[in-house]
Amino acid sequence: MAYVGGSGSRSECFLCEKAAEAKDQENLIVHRARLGFIVLNLYPYNSGHLLVAPYVHAGDLTALAPEVGHALFDLTQRAVAALQQEYQPEGFNVGMNLGRPAGAGLPDHLHIHVVPRWNGDTNFMPVVGQTKVLPETLDRTWERLRPHFP
Numbered sequence: 001m002a003y004v005g006g007s008g009s010r011s012e013c014f015l016c017e018k019a020a021e022a023k024d025q026e027n028l029i030v031h032r033a034r035l036g037f038i039v040l041n042l043y044p045y046n047s048g049h050l051l052v053a054p055y056v057h058a059g060d061l062t063a064l065a066p067e068v069g070h071a072l073f074d075l076t077q078r079a080v081a082a083l084q085q086e087y088q089p090e091g092f093n094v095g096m097n098l099g100r101p102a103g104a105g106l107p108d109h110l111h112i113h114v115v116p117r118w119n120g121d122t123n124f125m126p127v128v129g130q131t132k133v134l135p136e137t138l139d140r141t142w143e144r145l146r147p148h149f150p
Helices: 014-020 066-087 125-129 138-148
Strands: 029-032 036-040 050-054 091-095 112-117
Touching (some): 066 112
16 A cells, blocks of 8 residues: 555666566566566556566667567567466456556556456456455465476
């Protein structure tokens, strides 16, 4: 609630902060590659909701070096494959929100959302209870996904 309500401490860029630290389990980073990394979303839409991000702090997709763009897509494919193996979802939402008007909570650091989906995964809790219910903790999700990234 401190994050959602705006109180509490937030860095300028949580992706840069997490990437710079050598605390992958604590920061929920499931995989690091040369040009980018895969991290669990702290506020997931579903269990397994991943963010794929470059190490470079950049918000303009058109200015991203082609090598970094290719690396992000490769990491996105790896994220989908790991989620398929571990969770067997029936579908995925994969996408980016570019700019605040498009829903970007962090518009200055590109990242791709990878959200596993199942038929009937929406429920009444967000509408009636103003809350989201997830069947497992983020720590457990990290433990399940980490072995899929040798």
